[in-house]
Amino acid sequence: MTDAAPPAASPFSAPPPDGREVLDPGDVARALTRIAHEILERNKGAGDLVLLGIPSRGVPLAHRIADRIRAVEDVAVPVGALDVTMYRDDLRRHPARAPHPTEVPPGGVDGRTVVLVDDVLYSGRTVRAALDALNDLGRPAVVRLAVLVDRGHRELPIRADHVGKNLPSATVERVMVRLAGPDGPDGVEGVWIA
Ligand SMILES: O=P(O)(O)OC[C@H]1O[C@H](OP(=O)(O)OP(=O)(O)O)[C@H](O)[C@@H]1O
Numbered sequence: 001m002t003d004a005a006p007p008a009a010s011p012f013s014a015p016p017p018d019g020r021e022v023l024d025p026g027d028v029a030r031a032l033t034r035i036a037h038e039i040l041e042r043n044k045g046a047g048d049l050v051l052l053g054i055p056s057r058g059v060p061l062a063h064r065i066a067d068r069i070r071a072v073e074d075v076a077v078p079v080g081a082l083d084v085t086m087y088r089d090d091l092r093r094h095p096a097r098a099p100h101p102t103e104v105p106p107g108g109v110d111g112r113t114v115v116l117v118d119d120v121l122y123s124g125r126t127v128r129a130a131l132d133a134l135n136d137l138g139r140p141a142v143v144r145l146a147v148l149v150d151r152g153h154r155e156l157p158i159r160a161d162h163v164g165k166n167l168p169s170a171t172v173e174r175v176m177v178r179l180a181g182p183d184g185p186d187g188v189e190g191v192w193i194a
C-alpha cells in the first residue's frame with residue numbers, strides 16, 4: 001500500500017454532462033480590470049504600449065483591456081490583431097484553419113512594449129507561433145503575454161506575465177471562453193471531451 005497523494009483538484013474534475021461554469025460575467029470583468037492595472041503597473045504607465053490580440057477571442061479581449069486602461073490613464077493604447085495561422089507547428093496536420101487578418105496599429109511595434117493577449121494558455125504552441133509572427137512585423141523593445149485563463153499543461157517553456165485566472169484542469173477537459181456579444185454573456189466553462 002502506498003501513501004500516494006490524491007490527484008490535484010480540478011474545478012471540473014468529474015465529467016460534467018453539459019460543461020460547468022468556472023467564471024461568471026463578474027469574474028471575467030474583474031479579471032480583465034486586474035490585468036489592465038497590472039499592465040500599467042509593470043509598464044509604469046501606458047507609454048509605448050501596444051496590445052496585440054491573438055484571434056479569435058484575444059482580439060476583443062485586447063480591446064476590452066485597452067478600454068480599461070483608457071478609463072484609468074485617459075490614454076488610448078493602440079490595439080491590433082496578430083494572426084498566427086501560418087506560423088503554427090501543426091499546419092500540416094490541420095491545414096484547413098482559416099487565417100484572420102493581422103492588423104498592426106499605426107506606429108508599428110518597433111521599440112514598443114507589445115502585450116500579446118489571448119483567451120486561453122494551454123500547451124503554449126499558439127504563443128510560440130505568435131512570437132514568430134511578431135518577429136516578421138518588427139522588433140519590439142519588450143514582449144509580454146496576458147491571458148484570461150491559464151489552464152496549465154505547457155509543452156514549451158512559455159509563461160504568461162498577466163493571468164486572469166489559473167484553472168487547474170485535466171487534459172481530457174477543454175476550457176471554453178465565451179465573450180459578451182458573439183457568444184452570449186461572458187463566461188468560462190470547463191467541458192469534458194473524453
Ligand atoms: O496554448 P495552446 O495549446 O496553443 O492553446 C491555446 C489556444 O487555443 C485556442 O485557440 P484555438 O486554436 O482553439 O482557436 P480559436 O481562438 O479560434 O478558438 C485559444 O484561443 C488559444 O489561442
Ligand SMILES: O=c1cc[nH]c(=O)[nH]1
Pocket residue numbers: 120122151173174175176177
Ligand atoms: O482548453 C483549451 C485548450 C486550448 N484552447 C482552448 O481554448 N481551450
